Amino acid sequence: MRSAACERLIAVLKTPRQAEALDLAGWSELVASARAANLAGLLAERVAAAGITAPPEATRHLEAIRQLSRRQTQSVRWEVHGLQRALCCLGIPLVLLKGAAYAVSDHPVGRGRLFGDIDILVPRHTLGDVELRLMVAGWASAKTSPYDQRYYRRWMHELPPMVNVRRGTVLDVHHTILPLTSRHAPQAETIIRAASALPDLPAVRIPRPEHLLVHSIVHLLHEGELHNGLRDLFDIDGLLRAGAGEADFWPRVVEASRTLDVVAPVAFGLHLARHLLDSPIPPQVIEDLFNAAGGPASRLLTMLYTTALRPENEAAESAAATLARFAIYVRAHWLRMPPHLLLRHLAHKSIVRLRKDEPATDGRA
Known part of the structure; x- marks a missing residue:
């Protein structure tokens, strides 16, 4: 189960007006959670778009992150x-x-x-x-x-x-x-x-919009490292909401997932976005994709991602999140490489780290 701070961050990003009820301590916690999830820029933009007046202390942080985002863009x-x-x-x-x-x-x-x-x-x-x-x-x-x-x-x-x-x-x-x-x-x-x-x-x-969405989902579900996982899920939600305005968007998403041989991850990614963020996805789309993938959403996998997708400061303090992230990390490796190559690769990484005479091979692999 995620903390109240994480739930509040998600709730405010979905409905920014909820932030109007926060006191200074609530704003401080909200901004800290957003920073830890790499979502402070999105929070700043949505608060500004909603015309919400935050306390001066929070406003300084949010405006600074907006300016940083614009410079990076x-x-x-x-x-x-x-x-x-x-x-x-x-x-x-x-x-x-x-x-x-x-x-x-x-x-x-x-x-x-x-x-x-x-x-x-x-x-x-x-x-x-x-x-x-x-x-x-x-x-x-x-x-x-x-x-x-x-x-x-x-x-x-x-x-x-x-x-x-x-x-x-x-x-x-x-x-x-x-x-x-x-x-x-x-x-x-x-x-x-x-x-x-x-x-x-x-x-x-x-x-194309459907390819941006498919790649974002595949990246989240195959990466293994989830330090930006919640941010990536909000990317997926934003891509869904932007694309849904096009009349043929959903048939294109289904077709793209089949053409690119990623039906199962796309089905689960859409399920996860709807489950955690209430993303507006037609139920029939998810049902059709899961039928094509050969089965319904895994309850265990849903539980693991629900537990693991949270700000970094909260994940570091939660034993459940640490275990869930480790399980997802192992699963990602299993999807990325066949067993004999995976064992060979992990053995090499372990030897390198034990010797400490050269850099680790790949922080993401």
């Missing part, structure tokens, strides 16, 4: 222009994912969002040329050990993370949306072909 857009300059000569589509897509397309989900890195998707056969052009433009691999390089290039859905040597910006170059060893095998070409071009950035593309 500008920085992401500036970086995307740089990626356009670096890669346009290749004549390939450069598809933005997640936060970068929201920022550049001015999607409602991007308002108030804070960014950790930039994610792009390119055709797999172009990876060598893309990596070379990025290196020329000042990007370098953040992973230096031979094992890390082999791990990403042979098994994962992306190159090793790249860092700009001048600005420290982190770039993840994807060639698909799930590891090559995953039990699901989405074809990234489907997302790339359907993506929309931007008028002022000829090489840059934004995925």
Whole structure:
């Protein structure tokens, strides 16, 4: 069971007017929970949009986070222009994912969002040329050990993370949306072909709304690390609410989940959004997806995510949340790799950490 502070944060984000009943201590707790969940920017935007007057102490924090979010959005857009300059000569589509897509397309989900890195998707056969052009433009691999390089290039859905040597910006170059060893095998070409071009950035593309949603769900349910899990769930809720205004949105979501071979995770992701955030999803959509996936939502998995999706400060103090997160972490690894590769990978990570003579192989794997 989640704490009263977590429930209040979710309730205020869903219905901002509830914040009007809070005293100064309540506002302090609310802002602290939002910061711990990486949702302070979203809280600030929704409080401002609702015209709510917060105490001066809370207002200072919320306004500061709004300004930080806007500066980060500008920085992401500036970086995307740089990626356009670096890669346009290749004549390939450069598809933005997640936060970068929201920022550049001015999607409602991007308002108030804070960014950790930039994610792009390119055709797999172009990876060598893309990596070379990025290196020329000042990007370098953040992973230096031979094992890390082999791990990403042979098994994962992306190159090793790249860092700009001048600005420290982190770039993840994807060639698909799930590891090559995953039990699901989405074809990234489907997302790339359907993506929309931007008028002022000829090489840059934004995925279709249903593909943004599917990728956000798949990311949450396969990542294993949930420090931004509640934020990611609110991303999903925002994508659902924005897309639901289109007459054919739900049939496209169902078709995209089937085409990309991710029916089961999409079904559970939609179930989770409705269960935890009351997201407006037609029951028939979820029922059809679960029927196609071969069974109803797992009660155990629902319980684990309900327990695990909470702000970091609260999760760190809860034994139940710690256990739930560990179970989800193990499950994510099981989905990402077959048993023999998983055992080999985890054994290597354990040896490296015991020796402490080189960095851990991959904090997310």
